[in-house]
Amino acid sequence: MQNRKKIFKCMLFVCALFVLAGVFGGVAGKAKEKKTFTVGFDAAFPPYGYQDDSGEYVGFDLDLAQEVCNRRGWTLKKQPIDWDSKDMELKSNTIDCIWNGFTMNGREDKYTWTDAYVDNSQVVLVSKESNIKKLSDLAGKIVVVQADSSAKEALVGDDATKENKDLAASFSKMQEVADYNSAVMNLESGAVDAICMDIGVAKYQTGKHKSLTILDQKISSEGYGVGFYKGNTKLRDQVQETLNEMAADGTVDKIAQKYADYNLPECVCIGKNTDVKETTSAQKEKVSKNTDSDTAQEEHVGFVGKMKQGFANFGNITKQLCKGFGATLSIFFLTMIISLPLGLLVTFGRMTKITPIRWITKIYISIMRGTPLMLQLLVVFFGPYYLFGIKLASTVPHYRFIAVIIGFSLNYAAYFAEIYRSGIESIPAGQREAAKLLGYTRGQTFAKIILPQMIKRVMPPVTNEIITLVKDTSLAFVLSYMEMFTMAQQIAATLTNVMPIFVAGVFYYIFNYLVAFVMELIEKKLNYYQ
Amino acid sequence: MSISVLEMKNVRKSFGSLEVLKDISLNVKEGEVVSILGPSGSGKSTLLRCATQLETMTSGNLSYMGETDPKKMMPYYGLVFQNFNLFPHYSVMKNITDAPIHTQKRNKEEVYQQAEALLKKLGLEGKENAYPCQLSGGQQQRVAIARALAMKPKMLFFDEPTSALDPELTAEILKVLLQLAKDKMTMVIVTHEIDFARHVSDRVVFIDGGVIVEEGKPEDVIDHPSNERTQNFLKKLQRG
Numbered sequence: 001m002q003n004r005k006k007i008f009k010c011m012l013f014v015c016a017l018f019v020l021a022g023v024f025g026g027v028a029g030k031a032k033e034k035k036t037f038t039v040g041f042d043a044a045f046p047p048y049g050y051q052d053d054s055g056e057y058v059g060f061d062l063d064l065a066q067e068v069c070n071r072r073g074w075t076l077k078k079q080p081i082d083w084d085s086k087d088m089e090l091k092s093n094t095i096d097c098i099w100n101g102f103t104m105n106g107r108e109d110k111y112t113w114t115d116a117y118v119d120n121s122q123v124v125l126v127s128k129e130s131n132i133k134k135l136s137d138l139a140g141k142i143v144v145v146q147a148d149s150s151a152k153e154a155l156v157g158d159d160a161t162k163e164n165k166d167l168a169a170s171f172s173k174m175q176e177v178a179d180y181n182s183a184v185m186n187l188e189s190g191a192v193d194a195i196c197m198d199i200g201v202a203k204y205q206t207g208k209h210k211s212l213t214i215l216d217q218k219i220s221s222e223g224y225g226v227g228f229y230k231g232n233t234k235l236r237d238q239v240q241e242t243l244n245e246m247a248a249d250g251t252v253d254k255i256a257q258k259y260a261d262y263n264l265p266e267c268v269c270i271g272k273n274t275d276v277k278e279t280t281s282a283q284k285e286k287v288s289k290n291t292d293s294d295t296a297q298e299e300h301v302g303f304v305g306k307m308k309q310g311f312a313n314f315g316n317i318t319k320q321l322c323k324g325f326g327a328t329l330s331i332f333f334l335t336m337i338i339s340l341p342l343g344l345l346v347t348f349g350r351m352t353k354i355t356p357i358r359w360i361t362k363i364y365i366s367i368m369r370g371t372p373l374m375l376q377l378l379v380v381f382f383g384p385y386y387l388f389g390i391k392l393a394s395t396v397p398h399y400r401f402i403a404v405i406i407g408f409s410l411n412y413a414a415y416f417a418e419i420y421r422s423g424i425e426s427i428p429a430g431q432r433e434a435a436k437l438l439g440y441t442r443g444q445t446f447a448k449i450i451l452p453q454m455i456k457r458v459m460p461p462v463t464n465e466i467i468t469l470v471k472d473t474s475l476a477f478v479l480s481y482m483e484m485f486t487m488a489q490q491i492a493a494t495l496t497n498v499m500p501i502f503v504a505g506v507f508y509y510i511f512n513y514l515v516a517f518v519m520e521l522i523e524k525k526l527n528y529y530q
Numbered sequence: 531m532s533i534s535v536l537e538m539k540n541v542r543k544s545f546g547s548l549e550v551l552k553d554i555s556l557n558v559k560e561g562e563v564v565s566i567l568g569p570s571g572s573g574k575s576t577l578l579r580c581a582t583q584l585e586t587m588t589s590g591n592l593s594y595m596g597e598t599d600p601k602k603m604m605p606y607y608g609l610v611f612q613n614f615n616l617f618p619h620y621s622v623m624k625n626i627t628d629a630p631i632h633t634q635k636r637n638k639e640e641v642y643q644q645a646e647a648l649l650k651k652l653g654l655e656g657k658e659n660a661y662p663c664q665l666s667g668g669q670q671q672r673v674a675i676a677r678a679l680a681m682k683p684k685m686l687f688f689d690e691p692t693s694a695l696d697p698e699l700t701a702e703i704l705k706v707l708l709q710l711a712k713d714k715m716t717m718v719i720v721t722h723e724i725d726f727a728r729h730v731s732d733r734v735v736f737i738d739g740g741v742i743v744e745e746g747k748p749e750d751v752i753d754h755p756s757n758e759r760t761q762n763f764l765k766k767l768q769r770g
Contacts, residue, residue, distance in 0.1 A: 430615035433584050435610050438681060439633035448628070452619045528661035529618045 036075045039065045040095030043080035044179045044493035045203055047262040048224075060264055061099045063255045067244060068242045079483070080490075081480045083179075084148060085378070089480075090229050092385040097235070098227040101198060103150030105222035106159045112232050114240045116223025117252070118200075122151045124215040125195040125202045127187060132194060135217045138171035141193035144183045146296035147176040151196035154220040184209060204262050208496040223269065227329040247271030311413035317491060317500045324487035325433045325507055330463040331404055331473045331483060336466065338409040343416025350421055361417075370413030374478050377407040400482050404476045408469070413466055423458035424450060454524040456475045463519040470512050486506075533595070535560050535606070535685045536581065541590030543576055550576045552740040554590075558685065560724055561714040563707075565727035565748070568737035569763055574720045577737065578689050581718070581737040582609045595684060599764045605634075608678030612690040614670045616662040622649070622673050626680045634681065641680065648676040652706060668699030675706060685716035692723060704729065728752055737762045 041061060042048035049059040057078045069076040081089050089095045090111075103120065104113050124143075126132045132141065145152040154160055155168040168174060175192060177183045184205055188190045195202075196219055206212050228236045228242075246252050247270040256264040348360035360364040368376070381403035393399050427450055435445040474485035488504035536558040543551040544722040550573045558564050568574045579585040581592065583600060589599070594606035616625050623645060630641040649655055650724045662670050671691060687688055688707070692700040700723065707730050710717065721727055727734055727748060734751040736744040736759075744757040 181748065411705075412766055428613075428615070430613060433609075433619065434586070434615035434617070436678070437582060438629035439604060440629065441633075444632065448632075449617055456619070529661045 023078070035073075036077050037069050037072075038077040038079050039097060039099045040079050040081045040086060040089050040096045041098070041100035042083045042172070042179075043490045044181060045101055045201065046494055047200065047259040048265060048496045049078075049080075049099075051320070051487075052494070053316055053320075055323055056488075060255065060259050060262075061101065062328040063249070063258065064243070064246070064252065065099050067246055067251060067255065068239055069247070071242050072238065079480070080482065080486075082478055083146075084297075085382075085478065085480070088378075088382045088386075091229075092382055093229075093391050094400075095241070096228070096232075101200060101224050102227050103153070103198070103222050104225040104227075105150065105220065106153040106157045107150075107227070110230065111227035112230055112236050113225040113227055114236060114243060116225050116268060117243060117247075118224040118264070118267045119221070119269045120150075120224050120267060121199045121221045122154045122196055123199045123202050123220065124217070125184075125187065125197060125205060125212055126193065126215060127190075128211055128213045130193060131217070132214065135167055136170075138167065138194055140172045140346055142173045142175060142191075143168075143171045144175050144177055144186060144192045144195045146180060146183065146197065147178060150198065150222060151219065152176070154222070155196060161220075167219070179489065179493060180205070181489070181496060184212070184496060185498060187212065200262055200264065200267060205496065243270060263489065278381065313495060313497070313499060317495075317503050320491055321387065321484055321488060321500065321503055321507060324482060325511075326406050326486035327476075327481065327483040328470075328473045328485075328507075330401075331408060331476055331481075332470055335408040335412055335469060335473075338405065339412035339416055339439065340407060342389050342413035343420055346413050346417035347420040350417055351424070365414045365417060369418075371473060373407070373411050374475050376411055377404060377475060377478050380407040380410075400481055404479055404481050407479075408472070408476075412465065412469060416462065419458050419461045420454060422461075423454040426454050426457055459519065459523045459526065463516065463523075467512050467515055470515060471508060533560055533730075534558065535562075535595060536718070537591070537593045538577075538581060539591040541580055541592070542588045543573075543580055543585060544588045545635050547679070550740050551580065551587075554737075554740070554742055556581075556735065556742070558716060558718055560684075560716055562733065563715075563717045563719070563731045564733045564735060565731035566718065566720045566735045566737060567722075567724070567727060567751075567763070569741075572738045573602065573740040574737045575689060578609075578687050578718070578720050582607060582687055584609075605681070606684040608681050608683040609687045609689065610671070610678050610691050611675050612660070612695055614674040616669075616670055616674055616677070618662050621659050621661055622654065622665070625662070625673060626677045629677070630680050630682075645676070645680055646716060648679055651709070652676050666699065667695045668702040671699075671703055672706060675703075675710075685718070686710070688717065688719040688721070690720055690722065692721070692726065700726070722767075724752060724764070736763070738763070 013252065039062065041057075041059070043051060043057060045050055045059075047059055048061040049057065052058045057080065062076075065078075066076050066191045074376050079089075081095065081097050086098055089453070090098060098111070101120065102116070104116060117356055124132075124135065124138065132138060147153065152174075155164050156174070160168075175186075177186065178203055180195070180197060183192075183195045186210065187195055188209065197205075198216070201220075206214060211468075226236075226239060229240075243252070252268055252270055253265060259265075346361055349357050350363075350365065352358050381393060381400065384390040393403075396402065431449055431453070432445060435449045436472075440448065473483055476488070477486040478482045480486070484507060485504055488500040490496055491500040534557045537558070538554060538556045541551055541556075542549065543555045552576060554573075556564075556577075561570065566574045576585060580587050583592075583604070591602075592603070594603040597603050597606065597717055617628075620628060623642075626645045626648065627638075627641045630636045630644075631638055646658075649658065652675060654669060654672055654676065657665065657669065657673075662673065665673065670695075675686075675691075691707075692703050695703065706728055707717070707719070707726075711730055717730075719727070719730065731748050733745060734748045735742055736751055736755070736757070738759045744755060744760045751760065752764065755764060
């Protein structure tokens with residue numbers, strides 16, 4: 001009976017926590033005034049938004065946003081997001097706009113847009129050595145697009161032209177990748193034949209990879225705008241007004257000059273009377289000129305050369321990854337501290353004689369083990385808004401991080417609970433019987449007799465689970481939490497080099513080696529009895 | 531006239547449709563040593579588990595020293611298990627002293643002195659800090675006996691205390707039981723060892739099919755059994 005009360009109390013406590021979080025969120029929401037302008041961007045998208053060598057988020061779009069904020073007296077918050085989640089982020093109010101080389105064409109009705117400020121066209125990136133010289137040569141080839149990108153939209157989207165649809169149909173396969181960096185790695189390694197992408201990014205890639213070139217023929221011409229949540233015209237008008245001022249006094253051009261390497265000055269179209277077609281043809285000339293000069297200048301940089309480049313950056317990469325590693329560690333330790341005891345509570349629920357609690361716990365464990373952790377993280381972060389209309393994400397400070405920890409802890413607690421249960425059930429019934437005859441209460445029996453023996457028995461599977469947790473922390477990327485692996489991917493995109501990902505791997509390995517070492521020490525310590 | 535420590539009246543126990551104990555009554559007087567014999571599946575272990583409240587009787591009455599409240603009877607008896615069931619993560623000393631200190635709330639000093647005396651009596655001097663896994667089976671069983679005795683029970687039950695031990699170690703335990711019998715400890719012993727029963731007990735109870743088939747002095751029941759089932763059982767044992 002006492003045990004039941006305890007379990008009930010614990011459950012109440014957990015419920016109270018959730019309620020408190022809600023109340024706190026509500027209060028925080030009211031107290032906060034709209035002074036922060038949060039820009040959502042994909043941090044692996046140079047030159048519009050990316051990490052520089054010191055780990056700062058920079059880029060043309062972020063500079064523009066900063067200037068807009070300066071002029072309006074707002075505080076700019078740069079929020080890197082997972083590109084696939086951009087609509088959810090916008091809808092749940094965690095970001096005010098998407099400002100990130102965001103193609104308007106084909107998305108006209110999905111967002112409230114500013115005018116186009118950059119003209120961008122969709123082009124095809126291929127290897128110089130390939131025999132693909134025009135669009136029709138793409139027939140029967142494997143072509144890559146980024147998931148949910150404007151290139152994909154232009155090829156197979158609802159508003160795609162018939163020509164483009166036919167073109168896409170002629171490919172042997174259209175493969176989707178998460179980011180351009182891995183697309184380029186695919187292309188260089190010969191795994192795919194071509195990439196369809198934005199011209200700005202394509203040029204950046206040809207600048208870094210001399211073996212690649214851009215086809216003269218384009219898939220489409222299009223413009224970049226700032227996307228707001230559909231109907232948020234008030235904020236759009238404010239931003240548009242300031243942008244127009246900036247274009248009129250030449251500030252936009254000045255900022256674009258910083259990114260001249262990417263041909264940005266030529267692409268800027270805000271405040272200029274050129275129509276898209278003219279710009280496109282003007283660009284076409286420049287593109288071919290550029291590729292010609294590239295061919296003349298550079299030899300093919302082989303794998304070894306690239307590794308050398310990577311090693312030159314090694315120190316810098318390590319320094320940046322260290323920052324991300326701190327985030328990884330905080331996910332890891334907080335999840336452990338919460339989920340290890342929480343798992344015990346779940347075990348009690350799973351083993352109680354009170355049928356409803358046992359069933360609820362069973363369902364909970366079943367869901368946690370039966371669905372991907374990635375999905376659970378998304379549900380924790382976006383669920384409060386989509387299910388209950390509570391905007392926790394924008395009102396509770398650090399909710400992104402809190403959601404990561406809640407998601408991980410709930411998931412791991414379920415696994416730990418089942419491990420604990422197997423440990424408890426493997427202890428001979430005679431231990432409980434002996435304890436009963438010696439007058440121990442049920443609580444004493446658990447704390448003094450069962451728990452210590454259970455801990456020893458579950459050490460090997462718990463170690464396994466903890467090591468998995470170290471690696472699973474990288475899943476926090478779906479909520480765009482900047483842990484080490486997300487950071488490594490971003491740096492890799494900026495450097496167009498896989499070195500950062502290797503370094504991240506080394507970090508994981510070393511840390512897991514330490515974890516295994518510590519767990520082994522604990523196991524040895526518990527080995528004083530059999 | 532000595533009084534009854536244990537009184538079991540018309541005890542029945544069923545597991546589902548299987549009736550394991552069919553109306554068993556058993557009285558054990560103070561200072562008496564009773565051996566329970568019987569083939570496997572006869573219900574003797576179940577009888578012990580009902581007497582020690584590890585199983586709940588289906589019907590019948592149970593009392594210790596006239597006490598019938600199930601919770602209040604607990605301190606009157608102790609049980610020594612077939613496979614010892616020592617706590618593997620506790621040292622010998624802690625195995626013996628932890629329950630008296632924490633469940634009986636007795637004075638630490640006194641409990642430790644008693645434990646030392648018990649260890650000495652059972653030939654376990656110097657093993658205070660050893661862990662069960664470092665001891666032989668016979669030593670472990672003696673620790674289990676010490677643990678049960680430290681609770682100062684009125685009587686002790688033994689559930690086949692030697693069946694996990696080889697003959698040499700069995701002799702060790704027999705010696706301990708004889709000594710306890712000399713000290714007038716009330717004991718009920720479930721066993722397969724005929725010699726054991728003959729040497730230690732004042733009374734032998736033969737159980738088969740969930741009923742008491744025969745009971746009496748060891749020399750009568752073991753050497754001149756009147757019941758056919760007892761005769762068959764003993765014959766088989768002698769042959770084996």
